[in-house]
Amino acid sequence: MTMDWANIVGLLGSGLMVVAYAYSNIARELNFLWFNLLNLVGSLLLIASLTIHFNLASMALEIVWAAIAVIGLANTIRKGNAR
Template identity: 40%
Template sequence: MVTGLDWASVVGFFGTACIIGAYAYLTLKDKPNPFVLHGTNLAGAALLTVSLLVHTNWPSLVLEGFWAAIAIYGLIKAIRTGRKGQEREA
């Protein structure tokens, strides 16, 4: 039996795309902008959390909570240092 995707699964796929895109950006860019990197990761975690609240998977929901917390920390650190990827820490 083949069923279509519901709205929560579509939202989850967009979240997955954000996180994969952020990882690819980090890997491919010599001096990644932390606002782009962590902002995209935070958006991905938020979208996946919405999906997981509908289709509950507790281990994945906990993972997204940590993923979001790390992204928020990264954004706060970037705001405090004013770092936008132009310089790289040693």
């Protein structure tokens, strides 16, 4: 594996998603805006990486993950819970 820009971007995306997961497990009160933003940005970075180093299963997972994060963001903003 070469450490090209696509792999660096993918690692950053993975890192953001791990941070979001850890945050959801340690936060006393979850801020859904930040949680979903971290997941959305992380998945978009991984999607960008996967356009260079394509893997169908990973791409499908990241597209679904991004869609869930967008729905979560929309619900959070609609309910006025964006703190």
